Amino acid sequence: TYDNIAYMKAQLKSLGFALDWERELATCRPEYYRWNQWLFTRLFSKGLAYKKTGIVNWDPVDQTVLANEQVIERRGWRTGALVEKREIPMYFLRITAYAEELLSALDELPGWPEQVKLMQKNWIGRSEGVRIGFPYELNARQSVLWVFTTRADTLMGATFMAVAAEHPIAAFAAERNPEVRAFVEECKRGAVMEAELAQIEKKGVATGLFVSHPLSGEKIPVWVGNYVLMGYGEGAVMGVPAHDERDFAFALRYGLPIKQVIAVGDAAFDARHWQPWYEDKEHGRCVNSGKYDALAYQAAVDAIAADLQAKQLGEKQVQWRLRDWGISRQRYWGCPIPIVHCPACGDVPVPDEALPVKLPEHLVPDGTGNPLARMPQFYETSCPSCGKPAKRETDTMDTFVDSSWYFARFCCPGQDQAMVDERARYWMPVDQYIGGIEHAILHLLYSRFFQRVMRDEGLMPGVSEPFTNLLTQGMVLAESYYTDAGGRREWVNPADVTVERDAKGKILSAKRTADGVPVVYDGIGTMSKSKNNGVDPQDLIDKYGADTARFYTMFASPPTNTLEWSDESVDGSYRFLRKVWDFSARFSRARPAAGADRKVRYQIHLELSKANDDIERQKFNTVASACMKILNALDRLDEWDDTSREGLSILLRLLSPIAPHLTHHLWRALGFGEDVMRAP
RNA sequence: GCCGGAAUGGCGGAACCGGUAGACGCAGCGGACUCAAAAUCCGCCGGUGGUGACACCAUGAGAGUUCGAGUCUCUCUUCCGGCACCA
Numbered sequence: 162t163y164d165n166i167a168y169m170k171a172q173l174k175s176l177g178f179a180l181d182w183e184r185e186l187a188t189c190r191p192e193y194y195r196w197n198q199w200l201f202t203r204l205f206s207k208g209l210a211y212k213k214t215g216i217v218n219w220d221p222v223d224q225t226v227l228a229n230e231q232v233i234e235r236r237g238w239r240t241g242a243l244v245e246k247r248e249i250p251m252y253f254l255r256i257t258a259y260a261e262e263l264l265s266a267l268d269e270l271p272g273w274p275e276q277v278k279l280m281q282k283n284w285i286g287r288s289e290g291v292r293i294g295f296p297y298e299l300n301a302r303q304s305v306l307w308v309f310t311t312r313a314d315t316l317m318g319a320t321f322m323a324v325a326a327e328h329p330i331a332a333f334a335a336e337r338n339p340e341v342r343a344f345v346e347e348c349k350r351g352a353v354m355e356a357e358l359a360q361i362e363k364k365g366v367a368t369g370l371f372v373s374h375p376l377s378g379e380k381i382p383v384w385v386g387n388y389v390l391m392g393y394g395e396g397a398v399m400g401v402p403a404h405d406e407r408d409f410a411f412a413l414r415y416g417l418p419i420k421q422v423i424a425v426g427d428a429a430f431d432a433r434h435w436q437p438w439y440e441d442k443e444h445g446r447c448v449n450s451g452k453y454d455a456l457a458y459q460a461a462v463d464a465i466a467a468d469l470q471a472k473q474l475g476e477k478q479v480q481w482r483l484r485d486w487g488i489s490r491q492r493y494w495g496c497p498i499p500i501v502h503c504p505a506c507g508d509v510p511v512p513d514e515a516l517p518v519k520l521p522e523h524l525v526p527d528g529t530g531n532p533l534a535r536m537p538q539f540y541e542t543s544c545p546s547c548g549k550p551a552k553r554e555t556d557t558m559d560t561f562v563d564s565s566w567y568f569a570r571f572c573c574p575g576q577d578q579a580m581v582d583e584r585a586r587y588w589m590p591v592d593q594y595i596g597g598i599e600h601a602i603l604h605l606l607y608s609r610f611f612q613r614v615m616r617d618e619g620l621m622p623g624v625s626e627p628f629t630n631l632l633t634q635g636m637v638l639a640e641s642y643y644t645d646a647g648g649r650r651e652w653v654n655p656a657d658v659t660v661e662r663d664a665k666g667k668i669l670s671a672k673r674t675a676d677g678v679p680v681v682y683d684g685i686g687t688m689s690k691s692k693n694n695g696v697d698p699q700d701l702i703d704k705y706g707a708d709t710a711r712f713y714t715m716f717a718s719p720p721t722n723t724l725e726w727s728d729e730s731v732d733g734s735y736r737f738l739r740k741v742w743d744f745s746a747r748f749s750r751a752r753p754a755a756g757a758d759r760k761v762r763y764q765i766h767l768e769l770s771k772a773n774d775d776i777e778r779q780k781f782n783t784v785a786s787a788c789m790k791i792l793n794a795l796d797r798l799d800e801w802d803d804t805s806r807e808g809l810s811i812l813l814r815l816l817s818p819i820a821p822h823l824t825h826h827l828w829r830a831l832g833f834g835e836d837v838m839r840a841p
Numbered sequence: 842g843c844c845g846g847a848a849u850g851g852c853g854g855a856a857c858c859g860g861u862a863g864a865c866g867c868a869g870c871g872g873a874c875u876c877a878a879a880a881u882c883c884g885c886c887g888g889u890g891g892u893g894a895c896a897c898c899a900u901g902a903g904a905g906u907u908c909g910a911g912u913c914u915c916u917c918u919u920c921c922g923g924c925a926c927c928a
Contacts, residue, residue: 217926228926280845280923355924359842392925483925490926560928599922601845636922691927716866717853723846723921730853733867743881783855786865793865 162189162494172698176707177821184574188563193570194496195517196580197562201252202499202510203618209255212508215487218353219247225530226491229354230691239528246349248327251489251556252498256610260285260481262625263609272630274721277601284602286482291466293399294474295322295372295381299333306330306372306383309394309480312404312442313469314461317450318422320412321400322372323365323386328396331385334368341366341385348387363388363411375474376465386411392484404445409435424448486607488559491531493524495557503544503551512545518553531555564604565611568594568627569620579620586621594628597636598721599687605631635723636687641694642671642680652693653680656700688726696726708820709735715819716785737789738823741816744796745827748809768794769811788815 166187173180186193204210218227220237226247231238256263264285267278291313294305306322324330326348335342344366351361365386372381388407389398402412402419412419413433421430423445425438438444447453447461456464469475489498497518499511511518521539524532533539533555544551572585590612596604605628612627642658643650659674671680688695701710713734718724768787791812795805809831817824 226926229924230927232926276845283844284924286844353926356842359924361842486925492926559926564928597922598846600928602923603925604928638921687922689927719854722854725853727853727867729867733853737866740881782853783865786855789865 162187168699172702175702176698176710184571186567186570186574188496188560188567189494189520191517191519192577193567194520194563196570197496197558198499198511198516198518199513199580200614200618201558202513202516204254204614205500205510209258209614210252211255212250212252214248215251215253215489216246216248216353217491219245221245223529225528232354243350246351246353249489249491251487252500253485253487254610256486256607257481257483259610259613260287260483262613263483263606266609266625270626270629270631273628274631274633277598277605277631277633280601281606284483284606288480288482290478290480291462291469291475292395292478293469294375295399296375296474297370297372297383299370305474306397307395308397308399309478310399311480312401313465313475314445314447314453314456314458315401315404315422316374316376316399316465317447317453318401318403318420319374319381319399320402320418320420321408322381322383323389323398323400323411324368324383325389325391325396326385326387327391328385328389330368330370330383330397334370334383334385338369341368344385344387348385351387358388358390361387363407363414365411365415367415375469375472382417384415393482394480403430403432404439406435406440409439420449422448422450486559486561486610488562489556490559491534491555492557493526493532494520495560496520496562497533498554498556498558500554501542501544501551502554503546503549505549506544506546506551509544509546509551515545520557531557533557561604561607565607566615568608569612569615581615581620586624589621589624590626591628593630593632595632595634598633599636601633632720634720635718637724637726638686639688639694639696639726641683641686641692643683643692644673644678644680652691654693654695656696701731705731705735706822708738708823711821712738712785712819716782719782737792738820740796741788741792741812741820742823742827744792745809745831748805748831769815784815785819788812788819791815 170182170185188194201210218229218232219225220227220240220242222240222242223237226249227237227244232244235244236242237244264282264287267273267282270278288311290309290311292307292309293313293316294307296303296305298304306324308322310316326345331341331345335345344364351358363386365384368383368385370383372383373379374381384400386398389396400408400411400417401422402408402417403421404423409419411417419432421432423439423441424430425441425444425446428436428438430439442458445458447456450456450461453461453464466475466477497520499516499518501509501511503509521533521536524536526532540553540555542551542553543549566580568591569581569585569589572588573579573581576582576584608627612621613625615621616624640655642653642655644653653673657674658671658680671682672678673680683692686692686694698710701713709731713731716734717727717730768790771783771787791808795808795812813824813827817828
């Protein structure tokens with residue numbers, strides 16, 4: 162890690178960025194992560210950090226937890242073994258306590274792209290509905306199965322219930338019914354990822370248990386459904402096949418009754434084929450629903466909620482899609498979670514004076530679980546509360562914790578007595594934040610959450626939002642290739658691949674240049690460490706210099722667009738800068754002549770005013786385009802005079818932030834005054 | 842599957858409020874210079890027809906609104922980002 166920091170720091174310096182290195186920090190240093198731990202213990206005492214079970218991917222061969230990215234087609238990436246779900250205790254941060262505020266405050270962020278605000282809004286996912294209880298009796302004990310629905314108006318059409326495989330009712334049924342047990346076991350082998358869960362075939366099995374309809378008293382069968390999520394709502398849903406497309410398919414598959422309770426005009430209901438109007442909230446009216454017949458959506462929901470409330474079997478409720486943030490990682494290289502497990506006192510937070518809990522830095526991970534858990538020197542400790550022997554928590558924190566507040570720490574170099582100080586109160590929020598669009602939800606939402614948590618700890622009173630203006634730069638895409646050796650993919654950098662293409666540029670075959678081993682083309686995707694398809698800036702700097710690297714990245718596309726990396730365009734950028742240099746050299750040797758060319762003067766000023774507009778609109782690629790036009794205009798002149806001198810100075814001013822090394826040199830060589838170098 | 846984007850020549854992209862589509866660059870082609878090549882410079886460069894002026898077609902596909910649509914509306918296709926343990 163430290164070697165990488167040194168390498169990349171040298172790159173940033175040679176690219177000529179104006180950065181204040183006195184503020185440099187590394188989140189893996191105890192001076193930084195001790196404040197993660199300090200804040201965690203504060204949140205723990207407030208109940209904003211808590212422990213509950215969470216579900217993880219378990220590789221049964223390596224005996225280790227896998228990240229979602231390490232599960233490829235349901236198998237572990239190293240072992241190829243089928244991955245299992247496993248429930249383990251984990252620590253969570255209660256981001257849902259801030260759901261309302263995180264949502265409503267989006268309206269007060271005019272400096273954020275609409276696209277990002279919309280994604281966050283949908284992610285937080287506020288929905289108003291009704292919590293409904295379906296009473297049942299199990300072993301002579303009265304109980305209630307709770308569900309949440311946004312369509313309480315369809316309650317009279319409920320013909321089945323579906324519960325998650327982890328639901329207590331499913332567990333109860335599994336004990337007595339082998340068919341249910343087999344199905345629940347099958348669900349356990351399934352995926353953890355939402356994307357995969359959403360695409361699996363909707364399947365279920367009847368538990369043989371029944372609940373009562375809260376209004377009609379009818380018996381309703383309870384099923385276990387593989388599409389019901391334990392983490393959302395109550396882990397159970399009511400099935401209304403006539404008015405929910407997913408329930409409709411489920412009912413057809415298992416021969417469950419489909420009962421129409423919503424009508425739109427005279428449209429005929431066909432229980433064999435789904436039609437979109439079945440879900441129509443706007444025009445639908447209740448039918449076959451007794452006293453609720455003819456009511457529209459809102460009126461029906463209100464009436465049914467009121468009747469349920471009277472029976473104590475329901476009430477209106479606001480439900481969030483947002484879930485609490487699980488921060489436990491069973492990994493070595495991270496910030497240790499500052500908790501001691503005491504047989505007598507339970508989970509005890511490490512007191513301030515014992516912080517930081519330092520991570521041993523010289524362990525060698527072998528890929529099978531967390532080495533901290535095999536290191537008694539680390540985990541053997543005594544209880545901070547009673548002093549008896551106790552075991553230290555060996556899980557580390559999600560690295561998103563580190564990245565949720567580093568910008569506030571940048572404000573406070575040298576501060577070793579507090580997480581942040583009055584300088585953070587002075588500088589925060591960040592005026593202009595820049596990051597990839599891939600961070601639109603997780604990182605940016607966690608940071609907004611952390612800012613509020615730190616505000617409420619009194620660290621930055623009155624500062625609720627971390628970033629005033631947000632620019633989401635586009636992703637840089639590149640081709641990626643891998644060798645396929647027995648199911649294990651080894652990613653080969655595109656620079657090391659020789660490709661054969663057809664006339665249209667489509668890839669026919671590819672092989673590793675060094676040894677001719679055939680490689681598989683994996684398409685165009687994000688430049689990433691894991692796919693080894695990045696471009697090392699150092700190679701560009703070595704070959705072309707820093708100005709070309711800067712010029713290409715500014716010119717290639719608008720900053721918010723995605724960009725496919727193109728070596729040819731890098732070369733073109735270099736040649737343009739060469740041309741500026743050559744022109745300037747000719748200019749400096751020429752003798753001034755009389756007779757200003759008004760047309761050139763006009764064109765240069767036109768381009769300058771356009772370029773200024775483009776800078777306002779953050780369209781830097783057209784600024785580069787303006788530079789090229791000005792140069793071409795100047796280049797066509799036969800004589801040099803005051804106009805061409807002014808044109809050249811304008812060109813250098815536009816170029817100076819993009820190609821600072823070149824323009825700085827030319828500025829001195831051509832004897833321009835300092836005002837010329839001030840960028841517009 | 843769900844949420845958010847994108848699609849314009851051989852390629853990256855430009856077109857600001859709905860008003861001349863293809864700025865600028867790359868690649869390509871032709872020419873100048875050179876013994877030759879590189880570099881540099883000049884010219885051409887969406888498609889079809891025409892010697893030419895020019896005409897017609899063309900912004901992923903299909904409809905719609907409008908005097909006028911790359912731009913607005915609807916449907917669809919493909920690609921990209923995210924989907925909570927890549928960060």
